[in-house]
Amino acid sequence: KAGVTQTPRYLIKTRGQQVTLSCSPISGHRSVSWYQQTPGQGLQFLFEYFSETQRNKGNFPGRFSGRQFSNSRSEMNVSTLELGDSALYLCASSLGQLAGELFFGEGSRLTVL
């Protein structure tokens, strides 16, 4: 079956702009999590959605937001982009039960100029 799909794979924005990233989880998976990966900070948890509700949130400013739709697809948005937001944004899905196994997509690489 198809894996986790993230779009777009690469994008370039300028400071002050906003960006929306999309994630389609594996069919049947109800939990979607988002991570930011930078060389300096490594992989950091942004937030998690389950059944359209945010279940957990990491330590990121309010410029970072997300949502989940009824079909479990998720989007994250970053407003008023800063240079430091340049990163690989990873989405992961899971069944949302006890498995504890996350399936990651290939990521969306954002460059902010």
Add this chain to the structure above:
Amino acid sequence: DAKTTQPPSMDCAEGRAANLPCNHSTISGNEYVYWYRQIHSQGPQYIIHGLKNNETNEMASLIITEDRKSSTLILPHATLRDTAVYYCIVRALNYGGSQGNLIFGKGTKLSVKP
């Protein structure tokens, strides 16, 4: 902060077993040990997880010490494609779906050499 300590890097000869250690001395009774790996420029890949018994799957084996304060991931016959950063993570399973917040440390960069 990550609750695990891993060596920053290791080398392994192709075809030999790769043994990646992880220290998690403050692990709680309800916390599992998870291993993921990330091949360059790809998303992390789940490898294996366990609570207190040793576990084996088609990718690797996980050996957890009796006191659960450390564990070792074993890749029995390492290949060049196993070159990656390996992350050891401890976390509790959360009932009701809240399970996506893994805390990744810096991991171990494993280099498999011909």
